[in-house]
Amino acid sequence: MKKFYLLTVALIMCLSGCGDTDSDSQNSQTNVTTPTVSSSITTTTTTVTTTCNHIWIEASCTEPKTCSVCGETSGEPTGHQWEEATCTTPKICSVCGKTEGSAKGHKWKDATCTEPKTCSVCGKTDGSAKGHKWKDATCTEPKTCSVCGKTDGSAKGHKWKEATYDSPKTCKTCGKTEGDPLERVIPNIYLNTQLPCQINHYGSLTNKLMTTSTITGVDISIEENYNKSFDIIFKFSGQRDYDYQGELHSTAAVVGIKIYDSNGNVVDSDTYYSPNICYGETFANDEKKMYYVKLDPSETYYVELLNVK
Numbered sequence: 001m002k003k004f005y006l007l008t009v010a011l012i013m014c015l016s017g018c019g020d021t022d023s024d025s026q027n028s029q030t031n032v033t034t035p036t037v038s039s040s041i042t043t044t045t046t047t048v049t050t051t052c053n054h055i056w057i058e059a060s061c062t063e064p065k066t067c068s069v070c071g072e073t074s075g076e077p078t079g080h081q082w083e084e085a086t087c088t089t090p091k092i093c094s095v096c097g098k099t100e101g102s103a104k105g106h107k108w109k110d111a112t113c114t115e116p117k118t119c120s121v122c123g124k125t126d127g128s129a130k131g132h133k134w135k136d137a138t139c140t141e142p143k144t145c146s147v148c149g150k151t152d153g154s155a156k157g158h159k160w161k162e163a164t165y166d167s168p169k170t171c172k173t174c175g176k177t178e179g180d181p182l183e184r185v186i187p188n189i190y191l192n193t194q195l196p197c198q199i200n201h202y203g204s205l206t207n208k209l210m211t212t213s214t215i216t217g218v219d220i221s222i223e224e225n226y227n228k229s230f231d232i233i234f235k236f237s238g239q240r241d242y243d244y245q246g247e248l249h250s251t252a253a254v255v256g257i258k259i260y261d262s263n264g265n266v267v268d269s270d271t272y273y274s275p276n277i278c279y280g281e282t283f284a285n286d287e288k289k290m291y292y293v294k295l296d297p298s299e300t301y302y303v304e305l306l307n308v309k
């Protein structure tokens with residue numbers, strides 16, 4: 001009704017001869033048919049196309065600028081201002097909030113020793129770092145993470161046990177060996193007394209001859225005991241020649257043993273007691289051992305058989 005009223009006013013103004021139709025607004029169109037005066041009675045026939053003082057609603061993403069009154073549009077919709085989808089949000093219009101598709105979701109990188117589970121795109125983390133899985137230091141490797149290989153400190157180094165005759169230089173920790181076992185070196189030893197020889201045993205106080213024996217053979221051998229300490233093994237053979245108590249008596253025959261080095265120094269001495277045998281009886285390969293004699297493996301030693309007082 002209001003529109004019509006306005007139009008009528010405009011028409012009346014025109015009819016009143018006040019000049020051209022005012023057409024300030026380009027959007028306003030008024031078609032006026034000049035009244036036909038046929039008599040004193042004026043008949044006015046008017047065809048009116050609506051004129052609107054548009055009340056514009058700004059263009060939106062999807063709608064052009066539109067008059068809220070008449071619905072007329074102008075231009076184009078602005079279109080959405082898309083922001084790319086992120087890990088947590090879908091593609092979204094920054095203007096109208098419309099979304100498309102869905103969030104991309106995080107691209108998780110597994111937790112490492114030092115970093116928690118982390119999105120490679122946005123950097124979001126979840127949980128905590130795993131921490132290193134340390135393997136203890138060894139002789140040759142420092143404390144090392146079995147996962148990432150990080151090291152801490154330094155290798156312990158081997159704990160060497162010197163070579164022995166049975167085993168090479170060996171690490172007490174890891175068992176690594178170096179080189180060979182020590183070579184067994186046995187010193188040379190020779191009997192320096194001509195055989196057969198007669199050995200006399202005198203009473204220590206009386207100086208009286210107690211026994212006489214003839215040594216016919218001495219077999220001498222050396223065995224390593226440990227670390228340059230040797231056992232010297234003698235095997236005596238011989239016979240009894242005299243016993244101060246008479247032929248049927250069997251006082252042990254006694255033989256003195258002295259060991260010299262190559263410079264004539266006495267190294268050790270001992271006494272061999274023969275089995276209790278009687279005059280005329282013999283003995284063979286009767287063993288006498290000297291234990292733990294310190295000998296230089298590279299030296300040569302000499303044995304002398306001696307009378308005993």
Ligand SMILES: [Zn+2]
Pocket residue numbers: 052053054055067068069070071072
């Ligand atoms: Zn309008």
Ligand SMILES: [Zn+2]
Pocket residue numbers: 061062079080081093094095096097098
């Ligand atoms: Zn939008």
Ligand SMILES: [Zn+2]
Pocket residue numbers: 087088105106107119120121122123124
């Ligand atoms: Zn992310």
Ligand SMILES: [Zn+2]
Pocket residue numbers: 113114131132133145146147148149150
């Ligand atoms: Zn690690």
Ligand SMILES: [Zn+2]
Pocket residue numbers: 139140157158159171172173174175176
């Ligand atoms: Zn080792």
